[in-house]
Amino acid sequence: MLAKGSGGHGRRQRYPPRNARLPLASALIHMPYEHQQIEQEARRKWKELGVYRVANDPSKPKYYVLDMFPYPSGAGLHVGHPLGYIASDIVARYKRHCGFNVLHPMGYDSFGLPAEQYAIQTGQHPARTTEVNIARYREQLDNIGFSFDWDREVRTSDPAFYKWTQWIFLQLFGSWYDRRADKAAPIATLIACFEQNGFCDEGRRALTGDEEIEAPSFTAEEWKAFNEREKEAILQHFRLAYRSEAWVNWCPALGTVLANDEVKDGVSERGGHPVERKRMPQWSMRITAYAQRLLNGLDTLDWSDSIKEAQRNWIGRSEGALVRFPVVGGDELIEVFTTRPDTLFGVTFVTLAPEHALVDRITTDAHRASVAAYVEEAKNRSERERQADVKRVSGVFTGAYVKHPFTGEEVPVWVGDYVLAGYGTGAVMAVPGGDQRDWNFATHFGLPVIAVTEGADISKEADERKDATICSEGFLQGLKVPDAIKRAIDELEKLGTGERRINFRLRDAAFGRQRYWGEPIPIYYKDGIPYPLPESELPLKLPEVDKFLPTVDGEPPLARAANWNYQGHPLETTTMPGWAGSSWYFLRYMDPHNAGRFASPEAINYWQQVDLYVGGSEHATGHLLYFRFWTKFLFDRGWINFDEPAKKLVNQGMITAYSERIYLHKFGSFGSTSSNTFTYPDEVWTPVNVALPHSVQEFVSADVYERFQGDSEYFSRYTPVNVPIHCVKNGILDINTFMTERPDLMASVFICHNGFVLGSDGIPRREYRQNDLIEYKEPATLAFRTLSEPIVEKMSKSRYNVTNPDDIIAKYGADTLRLYEMFLGPLEQSKPWDTNGIEGTFRFLKKFWNLFHAPAEAASKADDGATPGQARSDNAALVSDEAPTKAELKILHATLKKVTEDIEKMSFNTSVSQFMIAVNELGTLKCNKRAVLEPLVIALAPFTPHIAEALWEKLGHHTSVTLAPWPPWQAEHLVEDSFSYPISFNGKTRLQLEFPIALDPKAIEAAVLANPEVQARLEGKAPKKVIVVPKRIVNIVV
């Protein structure tokens, strides 16, 4: 032990160790960076000091950083998950350093299908598995060192939380959208209107605006005479949460209804089960009432263009006209929506969706059979079939005709499945001359095609140009399309057969799920009429059930519960969808323990909107739309004072990963063939017959597979399958590791170019059959190759390409993981995970650490007061209080400037680079000066909080580095006296010349031209032009 205590004088400072334990002398000479101990100690300290606890403190400016909370699945976190969390954590920590009171909470979206599916399989209560999964998530999150205030944790499945989800539901149920004020209002105000004026004529128009409401008209007297059931039936047309007959995506396999965005390619997003369209009573959310405001609000948000665009497309606003076609010989009207009323003179038929309500009523007897058959067929065709079969044109004539509003001509009415029941009115006026689908339909069925625009060649295709001139007969002839549209609508309104109409693609959101693991809907039924549960009855807790399955009569699981009623009246048995809790959770974090309100007005008023919201772009049209919708609703009703939930949204890119693939015999096994042998037609192995047990899976290595690319018969028998990446090294599968991972594949054979291995014993063999004698060879060293071509795909457990953060943290520490994930590239880009580069960030942290623990040689040079070569005898750092040099200050302030600016831009990869540059340069300068290192520790703390905490302590501080003020950069340290100008000729750099910054451009030009080398390049000719850009470049044009 060397010179203990001698550092107490002289310039080198020493700080008392927190830790009385004396490390080994050998380790002291060069204190290594021991991440495990450092990180544990830092976490212990944070917990002890409670540094991440945040109070609602109105004296400080607030900043709200929110992550999209995770669904706690059984698989735990992989390295893709924390990417966004790390980024938001850096911002949260940075803002804290800058003096903001930062709300940075985390919680769990803990209702959901997988827990329920697991419960069905195992009988374990979803609450239990959810609990276990949450504990695992928490442990992993803690290991990464996030600065979440866990006292504010929320769980959507916690009754104390879902009480308020139910409460908001009741408010939605008790509200309607008042078009006159363009906001939601209590349903009582609507009832008052009805009592006073009824619902007819002008009053009706005022209340509904452009909205199409199916409710009948009635007078005030009629309203008063309605019984309760009749009144409620009418109110259901207005309530924001309502029950009505609706076309829903019914998934028989899941026994539930899915929202449009939960259906992908005609199958359920979770599970991939087929989905069919079905009409049934259904709880819905009237999000369509907010369509225009959801659209307008986008302009005020600092969200990525792609997300905003996705929402715009999803809302799908289109302007056009509603046109009514009277049915000939009946009193029905067929209403169609069109964006092109200018093409009305080109209408040659009208097409109804197979599900359209009028199909039955207008079909003539002669066509009844064929229409019924077609409708039946079209309805039974799954979405998937329709999708797979885009080219097919199908339809049938109803026998009915409608009257053209302008010409009075009779136009046939067809049914076609290219018309969707859920969009517009479920009927189209077909203009084959102006719409390609109509053209296809007309051509297929030999219906007339009329040219509507000048220059159209309707024999080949429809003309959909929107800048054309109308050529069809009638008053629109000669007008440009936009003018013709206006004129046509004017004419329709004059005739009373149509009007201007704005249509949205957005549909109301299905809100009921035939499921157990979700929030119960707080509604009971009296005589079949839905009534809201009184607020005092909330939360309506999930009841116990014997099984998590539907009942035998297909009722949802809640119907199994005993006493599932309120004062003898049955309670609703469907539960809320996954997006209910996540639509408002950001408010609960503001005041998570409030028992009397979803959050106090003071808390809401203080925290306001989320300042930064970070999450995946896959929520573009689902969560992020409902999130905005509920916020606007709560705003309308006065519970919050802002109508957008998040000012800024950043989408982290997905982490992709390299997958490893081998090939599997598609038809199960070769053992099932009669010969029980495998013939492997290799030039080396000709032929090899291997006797094997029955029913084994056969894998072949990728090089074997690739060698037979020419043999399509061989080729087609195999299909690529992923294998866990950690079972693969340098493209070679370790079969024994693979077997421990996948014991289910024990009865498999792995065939490679020079032999084979049985999964059951892992012994490599080669067996020849020559002249009917089987020859056994010495065990070969086998290289079972995976596909050499790299496969990059989304990181997910099902693709066996996940990397677990726990392993990385164990090996390198959380700080390295955090830094590396940020260093990988721009946050918003998707990028491949590849641990190859992680060494670089780990080395950086070691170098940074070593600046404070200079090895003996460096320390002795920096030291001018103590014995050369001495080292600390304790855990303190070796920093000097010497004044920094100009060069050192320049490095420091350049770094502070770059990092500060980059965090504001969320450009974390470039800040990490800057830190690396700084540490490399300070290392070269052997700088161990406090004045330089201390600000760097603070600046690095948001990125790598653990090491920063440890060094901060070594610098003698007893508080947490988390609370240190952000070091501002000072421009005076960055001023340069001179600049090395690149001298270019015609834009090509040829040489460098250094000039003082202060020198004016004229003088620089003269100096450059006087330079001998420049003279030589000019060869005596005068330059055409010389451009001098101060502090940038000199360009000589010759």
Added chain:
RNA sequence: GCCCGGGUGGUGGAAUGGUAGACACGAGGGACUUAAAAUCCCUUGGUCCGCAAGGGCCGUGCGGGUUCAAGUCCCGCCCCGGGCACCA
């Protein structure tokens, strides 16, 4: 088909219209070591000329254009990724 991203070394990536390839990985060479690990130093876009010092040419998906100057701006394409889609 439509909408949104994106194409830069062997790899991840950097670059207010102003020296393309910062930083890092990998690779090659060297130092230290009995050796390894760790660490440090040098080289590293391609190509050509030169013994060397050094120098030339090409180069940011492709083709044009604007500009003294283009990875960056404009026009026309190609390719990759993601999203949406019989949307009237």
